Amino acid sequence: MARINLSMKVFISGASGLVGGNCFHFFKSVGWQVVGSHHSYATDYTVPYNTLVPHHPSNFDIRAFNPDYILHCGALTWVDYCEDHVEESFQKTVQSTKNLVELAQSIGAKLIFIGTDYIFDGKNGPYSENDPQNALSVYGQHKLEAEQYVLSKIPKSLVLRITNVYGKELRNKNFVMRLIDNINKGEKMELKLPYDQYATPVNAHDIARALQLLMRDRKEGVYHIASTDYLNRVQLAQRILSYFPQHKVKIEAISTTEINPPAARPLLGGLRTDKFLSEYPTFQFGNVDDFLKQILS
Template sequence: MKDYRILIIGASGLVGGNCLHYLQFQEGFEVAGTYFSFAAEGLYFYDTLNPGNKDNFDIDSFKPTHILHAGALTHVDYCETHPEESELKTVHSTRNILKLADKFGSRIIYISTDYVFDGKSGPYDEKAEVNPISVYARHKLEAEMLVRNQSGDNLVLRVTNVYGDEIRNKNFVARLIEMGQNHEKAILNLPVDQFATPVNALDIAKALHLLIKDNKSGVYNIASTDYLNRVQLAQKVLNRFPINDVIINAKETSELNQSAPRPLQGGLKSLKFLSDYPYFYFSSVDEYLYSKNL
């Protein structure tokens, strides 16, 4: 049996998927990834809302040392108009995962967000005061606090604006590249006043590997040094590739009629992580884009 047996909840998603692909090749690591509604190859079904479901992955045999909880209802505007479903999928699911961790003596790693802040004075460090301003954000903070209060050994990674390779190409950067590949015509109204620190999901996986091996606990921000608004992020993709069928319209957030309020000056500072790991290199959006071809 390997030293680190990592159960990944939400392995069909962007962050969980990258962690699965990276950690499974690291020495001493054994990894099992679960999906909730999107059955992808190599993943196991696990219903976090019904731990007694007879089709659930056999966690008893796997005996996880760590449970990476990267599952949540992540559509921010949908959460705003469906608060009960958001509570169920983001908070209640976490309560059930805490029970699992108790049963197996596993440490939990929870993926949280800069949306725990109100976006008045980002980018934020780990000690900044939280003040969530949307349903999604309140539920993410509630789940984060459940994990932190359960055990001081648990680990929380706060991330934002994650991009990278994923099965469904849902993330903003991957989706734009795909639109270029398919010559899709679109006019995108994008906020010029929502700033964050984009991070490649693969860098999250690499950072997590170090944190697990060193038995780190508590809250860590994981972010690159890019500080961009959505228009700037889209421009980087359009400058890299000849995507002529997508037109960007820069708008103020107030013009977009998004259901959920957004932190405007968001983003995270990774100084705590970088002082523990001064040689860790966070890649940039440009490096990701220049590693790709249309």
């Protein structure tokens, strides 16, 4: 029997960002009714909404929109800054989530929380959904606290864990797009990158495609979303540079210990996506090469 693609009403907090923006455009393309918000970076397709001040008069009226889903993409994602600004990190990751949980409960909407592999310690990644968590950083601890809060308060909620996201976005601030932009400007650069931090980079567009299926099928619980790449930062940068023979970028491969960042990193991080692929065996994730070929074509 053919599956009926029911339309869905979705509110996306943080649609001016990388993940939220890609979800916004993809959900629209499949005919869903979507409203996406910005906080400080207004765009021509977003409405204002501050998750920290739910009753702010400028906030979009989510209650009146009455969405089936609230997709929460807002967070303070600057890992080292969070380490030194614990209260701000708590507010922007945990408290903002609590505020949206309360709202979702009061209007009967489901909540989708975007989690991270930073909830693991990186001793033996890539990780599956049920692997034991042991966050090393304030950012990781707050992301873990927020996702546990969501799962405990709204049993039918969805937690999508992702890591190392790249892709097209308005500000091109992700690592891959920043590097490509700088190469295209002909900038000379010397990058010191860690050779010992491994993760599973994933295209934000693929996150949107995968999430749309999970929402369409009203899935619940935790899902890891990752591509087939398992790369450290040096390998990722070299992969990008290999598509731009004219580049003026020099890479120095160093250890995380030498960088000595304020926040500890999960070294063997990354996520296994077996659970998702067992339920959607024909789904194809693109890898970094596919993305670069697409950018260049």
